[in-house]
Amino acid sequence: MRISIENFTKSFGDTTVIEDMSLEIGDGEMLALLGPSGCGKSTTLFAICGIHRMNAGRLMFGDADVTEVSSQKRNVGVVFQNYALYPHMNVYENIAFPLKVRKESKAEVDRKVQEIAGLVHIGELLQRRPMQLSGGQQQRVALARALIRKPDILLLDEPLANLDAKLRLEMRSEIRRIQLATGITAVLVTHDQVEAMSMCDRIALMDKGQIVQLSTPKDMYESPSSDFVAGFLGNPPIAFLDGTVADGGFRLANSQVTLPVPSGIEVPGEGAPMRFGVRPEFFQPGNPLKVPGKVSFVETQGREELYDVTLENGAVLRSIQSQNAGFKLGQEVSWGIEQDRVLAFGPDGNRL
Amino acid sequence: MTSSNFRSWPLFLVLAVISMPLVIMYVYLFVDTVTDTTAGSLIPDRFTLHHWRFLWEEPETGRVSIWTVTLNTFIFATCTTLINVSASVTAGYALSRLNMPFKRFFLGGILTLHAFPTITLIISIFLILQMIGLYNTLIGVILVKAALELPLGIWIMKGFFDNVPWEIEMAGLQDGASRFTVWWKLVLPQVQPGVAALSVFVFLSAWSEFILPQVLAPSGSAQVLSTYLSNLIFDDMKPDFNMFKSVGVFYALPVIVIYLIFNKQLMNIYGGGTKG
Numbered sequence: 001m002r003i004s005i006e007n008f009t010k011s012f013g014d015t016t017v018i019e020d021m022s023l024e025i026g027d028g029e030m031l032a033l034l035g036p037s038g039c040g041k042s043t044t045l046f047a048i049c050g051i052h053r054m055n056a057g058r059l060m061f062g063d064a065d066v067t068e069v070s071s072q073k074r075n076v077g078v079v080f081q082n083y084a085l086y087p088h089m090n091v092y093e094n095i096a097f098p099l100k101v102r103k104e105s106k107a108e109v110d111r112k113v114q115e116i117a118g119l120v121h122i123g124e125l126l127q128r129r130p131m132q133l134s135g136g137q138q139q140r141v142a143l144a145r146a147l148i149r150k151p152d153i154l155l156l157d158e159p160l161a162n163l164d165a166k167l168r169l170e171m172r173s174e175i176r177r178i179q180l181a182t183g184i185t186a187v188l189v190t191h192d193q194v195e196a197m198s199m200c201d202r203i204a205l206m207d208k209g210q211i212v213q214l215s216t217p218k219d220m221y222e223s224p225s226s227d228f229v230a231g232f233l234g235n236p237p238i239a240f241l242d243g244t245v246a247d248g249g250f251r252l253a254n255s256q257v258t259l260p261v262p263s264g265i266e267v268p269g270e271g272a273p274m275r276f277g278v279r280p281e282f283f284q285p286g287n288p289l290k291v292p293g294k295v296s297f298v299e300t301q302g303r304e305e306l307y308d309v310t311l312e313n314g315a316v317l318r319s320i321q322s323q324n325a326g327f328k329l330g331q332e333v334s335w336g337i338e339q340d341r342v343l344a345f346g347p348d349g350n351r352l
Numbered sequence: 353m354t355s356s357n358f359r360s361w362p363l364f365l366v367l368a369v370i371s372m373p374l375v376i377m378y379v380y381l382f383v384d385t386v387t388d389t390t391a392g393s394l395i396p397d398r399f400t401l402h403h404w405r406f407l408w409e410e411p412e413t414g415r416v417s418i419w420t421v422t423l424n425t426f427i428f429a430t431c432t433t434l435i436n437v438s439a440s441v442t443a444g445y446a447l448s449r450l451n452m453p454f455k456r457f458f459l460g461g462i463l464t465l466h467a468f469p470t471i472t473l474i475i476s477i478f479l480i481l482q483m484i485g486l487y488n489t490l491i492g493v494i495l496v497k498a499a500l501e502l503p504l505g506i507w508i509m510k511g512f513f514d515n516v517p518w519e520i521e522m523a524g525l526q527d528g529a530s531r532f533t534v535w536w537k538l539v540l541p542q543v544q545p546g547v548a549a550l551s552v553f554v555f556l557s558a559w560s561e562f563i564l565p566q567v568l569a570p571s572g573s574a575q576v577l578s579t580y581l582s583n584l585i586f587d588d589m590k591p592d593f594n595m596f597k598s599v600g601v602f603y604a605l606p607v608i609v610i611y612l613i614f615n616k617q618l619m620n621i622y623g624g625g626t627k628g
Contacts, residue, residue, distance in 0.1 A: 051522050071525040071610045084519035088541040098527035145527070 001062045001152040001185050002027045004047065008057035010043050017043050018209040020057075020284035030179050030186040034232070035206035038252060040156060041189045044206075048187060049076045049155050061152055074153075077146030078185075081158040083138045085130035091117075091141050092126040098149045114202035116144045120178060136167040149317050154179065154186040160195055172199055193233050197221070205229055227345040230277045236306050238343070239283070239318045243277040250274055250344070255313035259289065265352045274352075280306065280320040289335025293317065295331045309333060403594040407602075414573055418599070425576040427495055428565070429558040435498040436505050436554045437547060443455040443502075444509025444536060449521075459510075466503035474567055481568055490574045493565050500564075501554050512546035513539070548617040556607055577603045 003025040010018045020038040025031045033041035046052040048059065050071035060066045066074055087095050094111060099109045117123045120140040128207050131139055139159060146154060159175065160168045176199045180184045190196050196203045197217040204214045205228075213225040217233075224230035242253045245267055249258040259276070261267055268274065283291075296316065297308035300323075307319045307327060319335060327333060344352045353356040353549060385403050386398035411417045446452060447459060477496055478487070486492030516539055524534035540547070581599050584592075611618070 049526055051525070071522075072528045072530065076526060080519040080523060082519055084517065084523040086520060086523075086538055086541075088544075097524075097529075099369065101527060101529045101533060122444065149528070279511075 002060075003153060003185060003187070004060045005044070005048070006058040006060070008044070008047060008059070009055045009222050010040070010047060010052060011055055014120060016209070021209065021211060022057075023204060023211060023214070025185060025187065026183055028183050029202065030176070030188065030200045032188045032190060032200035032203045033194040034190055034193060034203050036232075037087055037191060039206040040209040041191075041206050043186060045155050045157055045189045048153070049078050050074050054351070073150070075151050076153045076155060077149070078155045079139070079142045079146050079157065081161055083130075083142040083162075083274075085138055085141055085145075087130055089129075090126065091122065091128050091130070091133070092132065092140055095121050095126075095144045095148055098145065102149070103308065112148055113144075116148050117145075119181065120144045122197070134167075135163045136171055139163065139171055139173070143175070147178070147184070149183060152185065154182075154184045156188045158189055158191070160190070160192070168195075175199060190338040194235060205232060223351070224277075224343065225351050227275055227277060227343075227349045227351075230343055230345075230351075234279060236280050236318055236320060238277045238279050241278065241311075241317070243274055243276070245272045246271055247273055250276060252311070252313050252315065255311070257291070257311075257313075259291075259337070259342075260339060262340055262344060263327035265344050268346055268352070273347045275345040275349075277345065278317055278337055279341065279343075280318040281317040282338040283309070283317050283335055284321065284338070285333070285335045287323075289337045289339050289340050290334045291317065291337060292332070292334045295327050295329055295333055298329050309335065366491060381597055381601060384594050385601050387596070403592075403598040404602075406595060406599060409606065416573065416580070418580070420573070420626045421575050421577055421580045424490060424574065425578075426617070428490055428497070428576050429555045429559075431494045432498045432501070432558040433524040433551050433555045435494065437551050438502050439498070439502060440505030440509045440548060440550060441540065441543070443506045444511075445513050445539070447506065449515035462503045462506055466507060470500045471563060474563070478567060488569050488571065488574055491570045493576075495573070496568060497558050497564055498554075498560055501557060505550050505554065509543065510549055511547055516542045545617060548614070549619075552610060552614045552618055556610060559607060 004023060005021060005023045007148075008017065008018060008021045008023075021040075021044070023044075033044055035041050043052060047054050050066075052250055057067070058065060061074070072173065086097065089185075095113050095116060096109045098110060104112075113126070114123070117126060120143050122137060122140045122144065125133060125137060125141075130141065133141065134240065140157075156175065160171055163171060172195060175188075180333065188196065200217065202214065202216055203220055205212045205220065207228055211222055213229045220229060221233050224233065227240065231240070241250075243251050243255075245251070245255070246258055247270075248267060249260050251258045291309075291311060293309040293311040296310040297306075299306040303323060304320050305323055305325060305327075309317045309319060311317065317337075343347050346352050383396055386399055388398050388400055388402075390398045406418050445453065447462075453459075473477065481487040481492045481496070486495070520538055520542070521534050524538045525531070529537070560578065561576075562582070565574070565576045565579045566582065569575070575583075577599075581596070581603060584596055584599060
């Protein structure tokens with residue numbers, strides 16, 4: 001079901017967390033609310049499910065205005081960060097609780113629980129207590145409980161934060177699989193850009209209560225709207241070079257080196273500050289636009305190696321290269337930037 | 353004890369000698385109820401159930417049967433527990449979760465009341481009960497006792513509710529349950545150890561209460577075991593100490609049994625928390 005948030009404002013006491021935010025989520029879409037802690041992503045999620053009241057604005061599910069509808073009647077399934085399973089009930093009772101509340105018949109409850117348990121692969125755990133389950137299994141139970149009454153919308157609040165690295169990888173694809181299998185509209189709150197990029201159709205990147213950019217993961221990675229977005233996405237992260245406009249080019253700060261500006265960019269006036277963002281994969285030995293520097297850090301990641309190169313003015317560029325490139329710490333190198341993939345940002349941080 | 357790096361028997365010996373008077377007292381409390389001993393002697397000379405005759409003999413005129421008094425005590429303790437626990441779980445939840453006005457004032461007030469020496473209130477309570485016609489009735493004592501134990505109960509239950517994760521309630525609401533269903537079916541089971549501990553605690557406290565029944569319901573049909581026991585030695589011209597001990601043992605037995613059964617729950621009262 002389509003969700004649209006219009007001019008949403010939320011404040012707690014005197015602090016306004018979210019001001020005049022609007023967001024549209026398509027039917028069957030999985031959207032990530034991504035951002036640093038305190039950016040208002042969880043607040044937005046809790047407003048959608050009705051735990052937080054909106055101070056101003058309107059919330060629509062499909063064509064229905066649900067702004068004033070209580071949580072119980074919104075038909076939204078939520079998976080909480082700590083799963084919030086009911087510790088005194090076994091898995092079966094946990095999953096069946098939403099149906100029991102609606103007083104469905106025993107046979108009906110049983111059929112639906114078996115069906116959903118099959119979907120999330122916990123058929124053999126139904127008699128266990130939540131405490132006897134691993135983190136990943138608890139997560140599956142929480143998903144099953146959220147999905148059992150066929151909600152219109154599924155909300156996931158940092159669902160992977162409490163899992164260890166290996167399970168996180170597994171549950172990432174599991175959640176996506178289940179979302180695709182049910183075709184449900186889903187909103188995922190996360191601070192992990194990898195989760196957002198790998199699981200979702202679109203990402204809404206938030207900062208200080210505002211949506212900074214809303215686009216597909218690929219689009220957001222390749223053409224971020226500001227240096228904040230560029231810095232938030234990508235692992236290893238993008239490297240920034242500070243400098244000013246000089247002779248229609250980009251003069252590095254505290255340096256005589258001038259780099260040409262990528263084509264098709266409107267250069268601000270002479271002397272105006274500017275920032276270049278270079279992703280590690282676009283700073284390689286083979287590229288033509290050479291920048292001299294010294295290898296100041298080497299990190300082996302198995303398949304790849306990550307190098308930090310400190311330029312003569314003290315700025316640092318990152319490069320990720322396939323293994324066995326064999327560069328040593330302290331080695332003088334002159335690697336090249338892929339000119340057309342450089343991201344240029346203006347004085348206000350916005351992309352040029 | 354199999355630990356070899358220190359010998360434990362000297363320690364046990366010292367402890368045994370120190371606790372001996374206590375043990376002897378308890379042993380003789382029981383022994384004296386079923387034996388007769390000549391004055392000045394420690395060795396009982398014959399077995400008898402004479403001192404327990406209050407259990408089956410018709411009471412003397414003007415006295416109430418022990419069974420009526422026991423029933424009274426049971427009603428007193430049970431009703432006090434029910435009233436106290438139901439008020440404590442609702443008030444404790446409200447103070448823990450609801451965004452109510454004057455919350456800090458209430459919390460402070462409860463702590464103050466808990467520390468307040470309630471015996472100083474006894475005269476005004478006496479006057480109030482007499483005014484509303486509940487003096488010398490069981491209901492009056494029940495209400496007073498339940499009210500006086502409330503601050504502790506509310507405070508303990510609030511502590512238990514504070515430890516229940518918010519998300520459980522949010523999840524319940526999201527699952528379509530009403531606020532009451534969430535409280536009754538999801539939250540209350542999490543604090544069940546607290547409810548159990550508080551119930552036992554209040555029951556025992558009411559069972560052993562003496563001052564309130566003595567002052568507020570001293571005579572006749574509203575008597576409880578503690579007042580019955582005290583009347584036993586005060587009223588008689590010739591006090592029967594062995595019978596007094598027998599009634600005492602009879603009075604203490606339920607307490608001992610409850611302690612033996614529920615000591616695990618009672619340990620919980622200062623712990624709190626939801627250990628699944």
